[in-house]
Amino acid sequence: MSVEPILALREVTMSFPVRRGWLSRPLLLRAVNSVTLDVYTGEALGIVGEFRVWEDHTRALHRRRPSADLRQDLSTPARRRRHA
Amino acid sequence: MLDISRRDRAAQAELAREIRLIFQDPFGSLNPRMTVFDILAEPLRVHGESDDRGFLEARVAAMLERVGLRPDAMRRYPHAFSGGQRQRIGIARALILRPRIVVADEAVSALDVSVRAQILNLLQDLREEMGLTILFIGHDLGVVRAFCDRVAVMYCGEVVEVAPAEELFRAPAHPYTEVLLSAVPEPDPRLRYTRRRIALVGEVPDPLARPAGCVFHPRCAYAFDRCRSEAPALAPYGRNRAVACWRRLDDPQAEASVGQAGRSG
Numbered sequence: 137m138s139v140e141p142i143l144a145l146r147e148v149t150m151s152f153p154v155r156r157g158w159l160s161r162p163l164l165l166r167a168v169n170s171v172t173l174d175v176y177t178g179e180a181l182g183i184v185g186e187f188r189v190w191e192d193h194t195r196a197l198h199r200r201r202p203s204a205d206l207r208q209d210l211s212t213p214a215r216r217r218r219h220a
Numbered sequence: 221m222l223d224i225s226r227r228d229r230a231a232q233a234e235l236a237r238e239i240r241l242i243f244q245d246p247f248g249s250l251n252p253r254m255t256v257f258d259i260l261a262e263p264l265r266v267h268g269e270s271d272d273r274g275f276l277e278a279r280v281a282a283m284l285e286r287v288g289l290r291p292d293a294m295r296r297y298p299h300a301f302s303g304g305q306r307q308r309i310g311i312a313r314a315l316i317l318r319p320r321i322v323v324a325d326e327a328v329s330a331l332d333v334s335v336r337a338q339i340l341n342l343l344q345d346l347r348e349e350m351g352l353t354i355l356f357i358g359h360d361l362g363v364v365r366a367f368c369d370r371v372a373v374m375y376c377g378e379v380v381e382v383a384p385a386e387e388l389f390r391a392p393a394h395p396y397t398e399v400l401l402s403a404v405p406e407p408d409p410r411l412r413y414t415r416r417r418i419a420l421v422g423e424v425p426d427p428l429a430r431p432a433g434c435v436f437h438p439r440c441a442y443a444f445d446r447c448r449s450e451a452p453a454l455a456p457y458g459r460n461r462a463v464a465c466w467r468r469l470d471d472p473q474a475e476a477s478v479g480q481a482g483r484s485g
Contacts, residue, residue: 142353143321163428169377180354182368184361185375
């Protein structure tokens with residue numbers, strides 16, 4: 137195992153706007169909240185937890201656009217389109 | 221160095237090549253209308269390796285052998301295989317592009333216990349042969365302990381502890397890890413009632429209404445005032461561990477650098 141990370145996550149947050157009842161303002165559900173983690177070359181890193189939803193989102197990050205800054209994230213046009 | 225937050229097609233395509241997934245359900249994750257050849261050749265085609273039938277067949281045959289299936293399996297459809305064999309096909313599909321990182325999402329939880337060990341051994345062998353880095357998402361802590369070098373424990377979307385697997389299982393530092401470990405069934409009936417099982421009260425907090433302070437404090441047996449008002453960041457604990465817990469960070473064993481890693485707000 138080398139000391140060089142192959143994957144470096146820095147304050148990765150995955151959030152979704154959700155509505156509770158029609159008319160309510162959308163709230164931000166932070167499924168992954170500021171995860172900072174290094175994965176090193178050649179290692180097997182286990183991720184465990186109680187509810188798989190959270191882990192799923194961490195895993196889905198390489199398909200979606202993660203962001204360090206939530207506000208910046210929401211102002212990105214691509215993102216707004218996806219949730220429109 | 222690749223920025224995984226880039227969303228342009230070129231970056232995404234390269235990522236899709238370097239990071240591959242093994243899925244949980246060996247039944248749902250293989251298209252029943254595609255032959256094993258088509259399933260395994262698809263990533264090679266998509267990523268522009270070749271369109272030559274002979275070349276693709278050779279690659280597919282070699283990959284099938286590596287995961288312990290006979291090359292003539294490529295002519296058949298997924299229904300002809302058992303759960304364990306299908307998971308081998310899923311692994312072959314993930315590895316045929318020679319990725320650097322494999323995300324194994326509960327890769328063995330859908331399998332019979334007897335098959336589980338075979339698939340884990342296969343993954344371990346392939347990992348060594350191909351120099352893979354594996355992100356192993358799992359609930360079976362026994363499997364995680366046996367398979368992983370390090371473990372990250374997540375609670376309510378946050379990493380609350382990271383430690384080498386053996387150390388984590390020997391001496392959990394975060395109260396949530398402690399609870400998780402206490403829930404692992406003890407195979408030896410003579411030891412079964414000697415261990416303390418910690419039952420958690422309440423639910424995982426609503427992520428829309430995160431508790432103030434530490435996310436775990438409403439369910440934590442050790443919570444004190446600071447836990448209720450101030451969230452601990454993941455910080456180094458001991459030599460090669462990290463934990464987000466005030467109890468440990470106040471500990472002299474912890475090398476203080478609170479606020480270095482973790483949450484920004």
